[in-house]
Amino acid sequence: DAGITQSPRHKVTETGTPVTLRCHQTENHRYMYWYRQDPGHGLRLIHYSYGVKDTDKGEVSDGYSVSRSKTEDFLLTLESATSSQTSVYFCAISTTTSGSYNEQFFGPGTRLTVL
Amino acid sequence: QQQVKQSPQSLIVQKGGISIINCAYENTAFDYFPWYQQFPGKGPALLIAIRPDVSEKKEGRFTISFNKSAKQFSLHIMDSQPGDSATYFCAASYYGGSQGNLIFGKGTKLSVKP
Numbered sequence: 001d002a003g004i005t006q007s008p009r010h011k012v013t014e015t016g017t018p019v020t021l022r023c024h025q026t027e028n029h030r031y032m033y034w035y036r037q038d039p040g041h042g043l044r045l046i047h048y049s050y051g052v053k054d055t056d057k058g059e060v061s062d063g064y065s066v067s068r069s070k071t072e073d074f075l076l077t078l079e080s081a082t083s084s085q086t087s088v089y090f091c092a093i094s095t096t097t098s099g100s101y102n103e104q105f106f107g108p109g110t111r112l113t114v115l
Numbered sequence: 116q117q118q119v120k121q122s123p124q125s126l127i128v129q130k131g132g133i134s135i136i137n138c139a140y141e142n143t144a145f146d147y148f149p150w151y152q153q154f155p156g157k158g159p160a161l162l163i164a165i166r167p168d169v170s171e172k173k174e175g176r177f178t179i180s181f182n183k184s185a186k187q188f189s190l191h192i193m194d195s196q197p198g199d200s201a202t203y204f205c206a207a208s209y210y211g212g213s214q215g216n217l218i219f220g221k222g223t224k225l226s227v228k229p
Contacts, residue, residue, distance in 0.1 A: 033216075042121075042204060042221035043159065058216070090158050101147040101166070102208045102217055106158035 003027045004107035006091050012113045019078040021110050023091030025071075031094035032074040033058075033104065034066060036087040043090065049074055081114045088112070119207050121220025128227050134192040136223045138205035141186065145207040149217070150179065150190050153202045162203075163190075195227045 003026035013019050023032060034046040035058075045058030047066040055066050063085060067075045078085055091107040120139045128134045138148075149164035165172045165179040165188065172179045178191040192199055205220040 040221060043219040045216060048216065092158075101164075103149070103161065103164070104217055105161060106151075108158050109156075 004091060004093055004105065006089075006107040006110050008110060009108065010111045012115065013081050014115050015082060016080050019081050019112065019114075021076045021089055021091075021112070023074045023076070023107060025074075025093050027093070028071050029093040029095060030071075031102075032068065033092040033094070034064070034074065034076045035090045035092065035106075036060065036085075037090060037109075038087050046076065046089075078112075081112075083114050086112060086114045119205060119218050119220045121205050121223060123223060124221070125224045126226070128195045128225065130195065130197060130227055130229050132195050132227075134190075134195045134199065134225055134227070136190045136203050136205070136225070137187065138189065138207075138220050139185075139187045140207050140218075142207070142209070142218075143186070144209045145218075147208050148179070148181065148188050149206050150177075151204040151206065151219075153204065153222075159204060192225075195225075197227045197229050200225055200227050 005024045007022045031050055033048040035043045037043050044060045046060055046064050047058055049055045049068045065077045089110045092104040094102050094104045118141055122137050146167050150162045151159035152162045153159040163174050163177050165181050167183050170181050176193045181188045202222045202224045204222045206217040208217045
């Protein structure tokens with residue numbers, strides 16, 4: 001599992017509340033990613049990070065923010081959760097270095113339900 | 116818009132048969148094509164990957180076939196087993212670190228009947 005943990009693994013929350021999901025890696029990889037997975041949509045990139053304090057938007061970034069203050073932790077925040085953000089969230093790390101292929105390895109996921 | 120189109124959405128195969136999943140891409144700059152396997156309740160796991168300098172890559176019962184001119188690649192699972200029942204995702208990216216983010220297909224749910 002490439003030393004990736006996600007917390008919490010399951011969460012139920014109410015519309016309008018803030019939610020933070022945590023991804024932790026043990027191998028000091030530079031690149032980290034947040035995806036959401038929904039039936040019929042596959043995996044869609046929310047945000048990614050290419051170093052401490054270096055982040056960028058993915059395909060479906062609206063309503064989400066991220067932070068990376070340490071190499072090992074990548075946080076995903078839903079400032080005000082909506083029902084459309086009910087999904088399974090996966091964190092991934094990449095073993096890529098600058099100028100190499102993007103081999104990504106995924107964490108176990110967080111199932112988030114927004115009521 | 117960069118896209119990877121995957122088919123079929125679902126596939127039922129008898130034990131011992133061959134499972135074939137196809138993907139097509141548009142961006143000719145893509146040069147890395149991985150396949151991921153995902154079991155229910157788990158994260159996707161990298162299964163096998165190919166680069167366009169070869170037309171085929173085989174690892175055990177899993178083979179990727181790549182057709183650069185047609186911009187298509189496929190996963191073949193030989194001697195399919197019930198334990199292969201999972202969702203499979205193809206993806207594509209290109210050389211270049213963070214600029215080469217993976218673009219995923221929408222997945223194929225494979226069921227192998229005993």
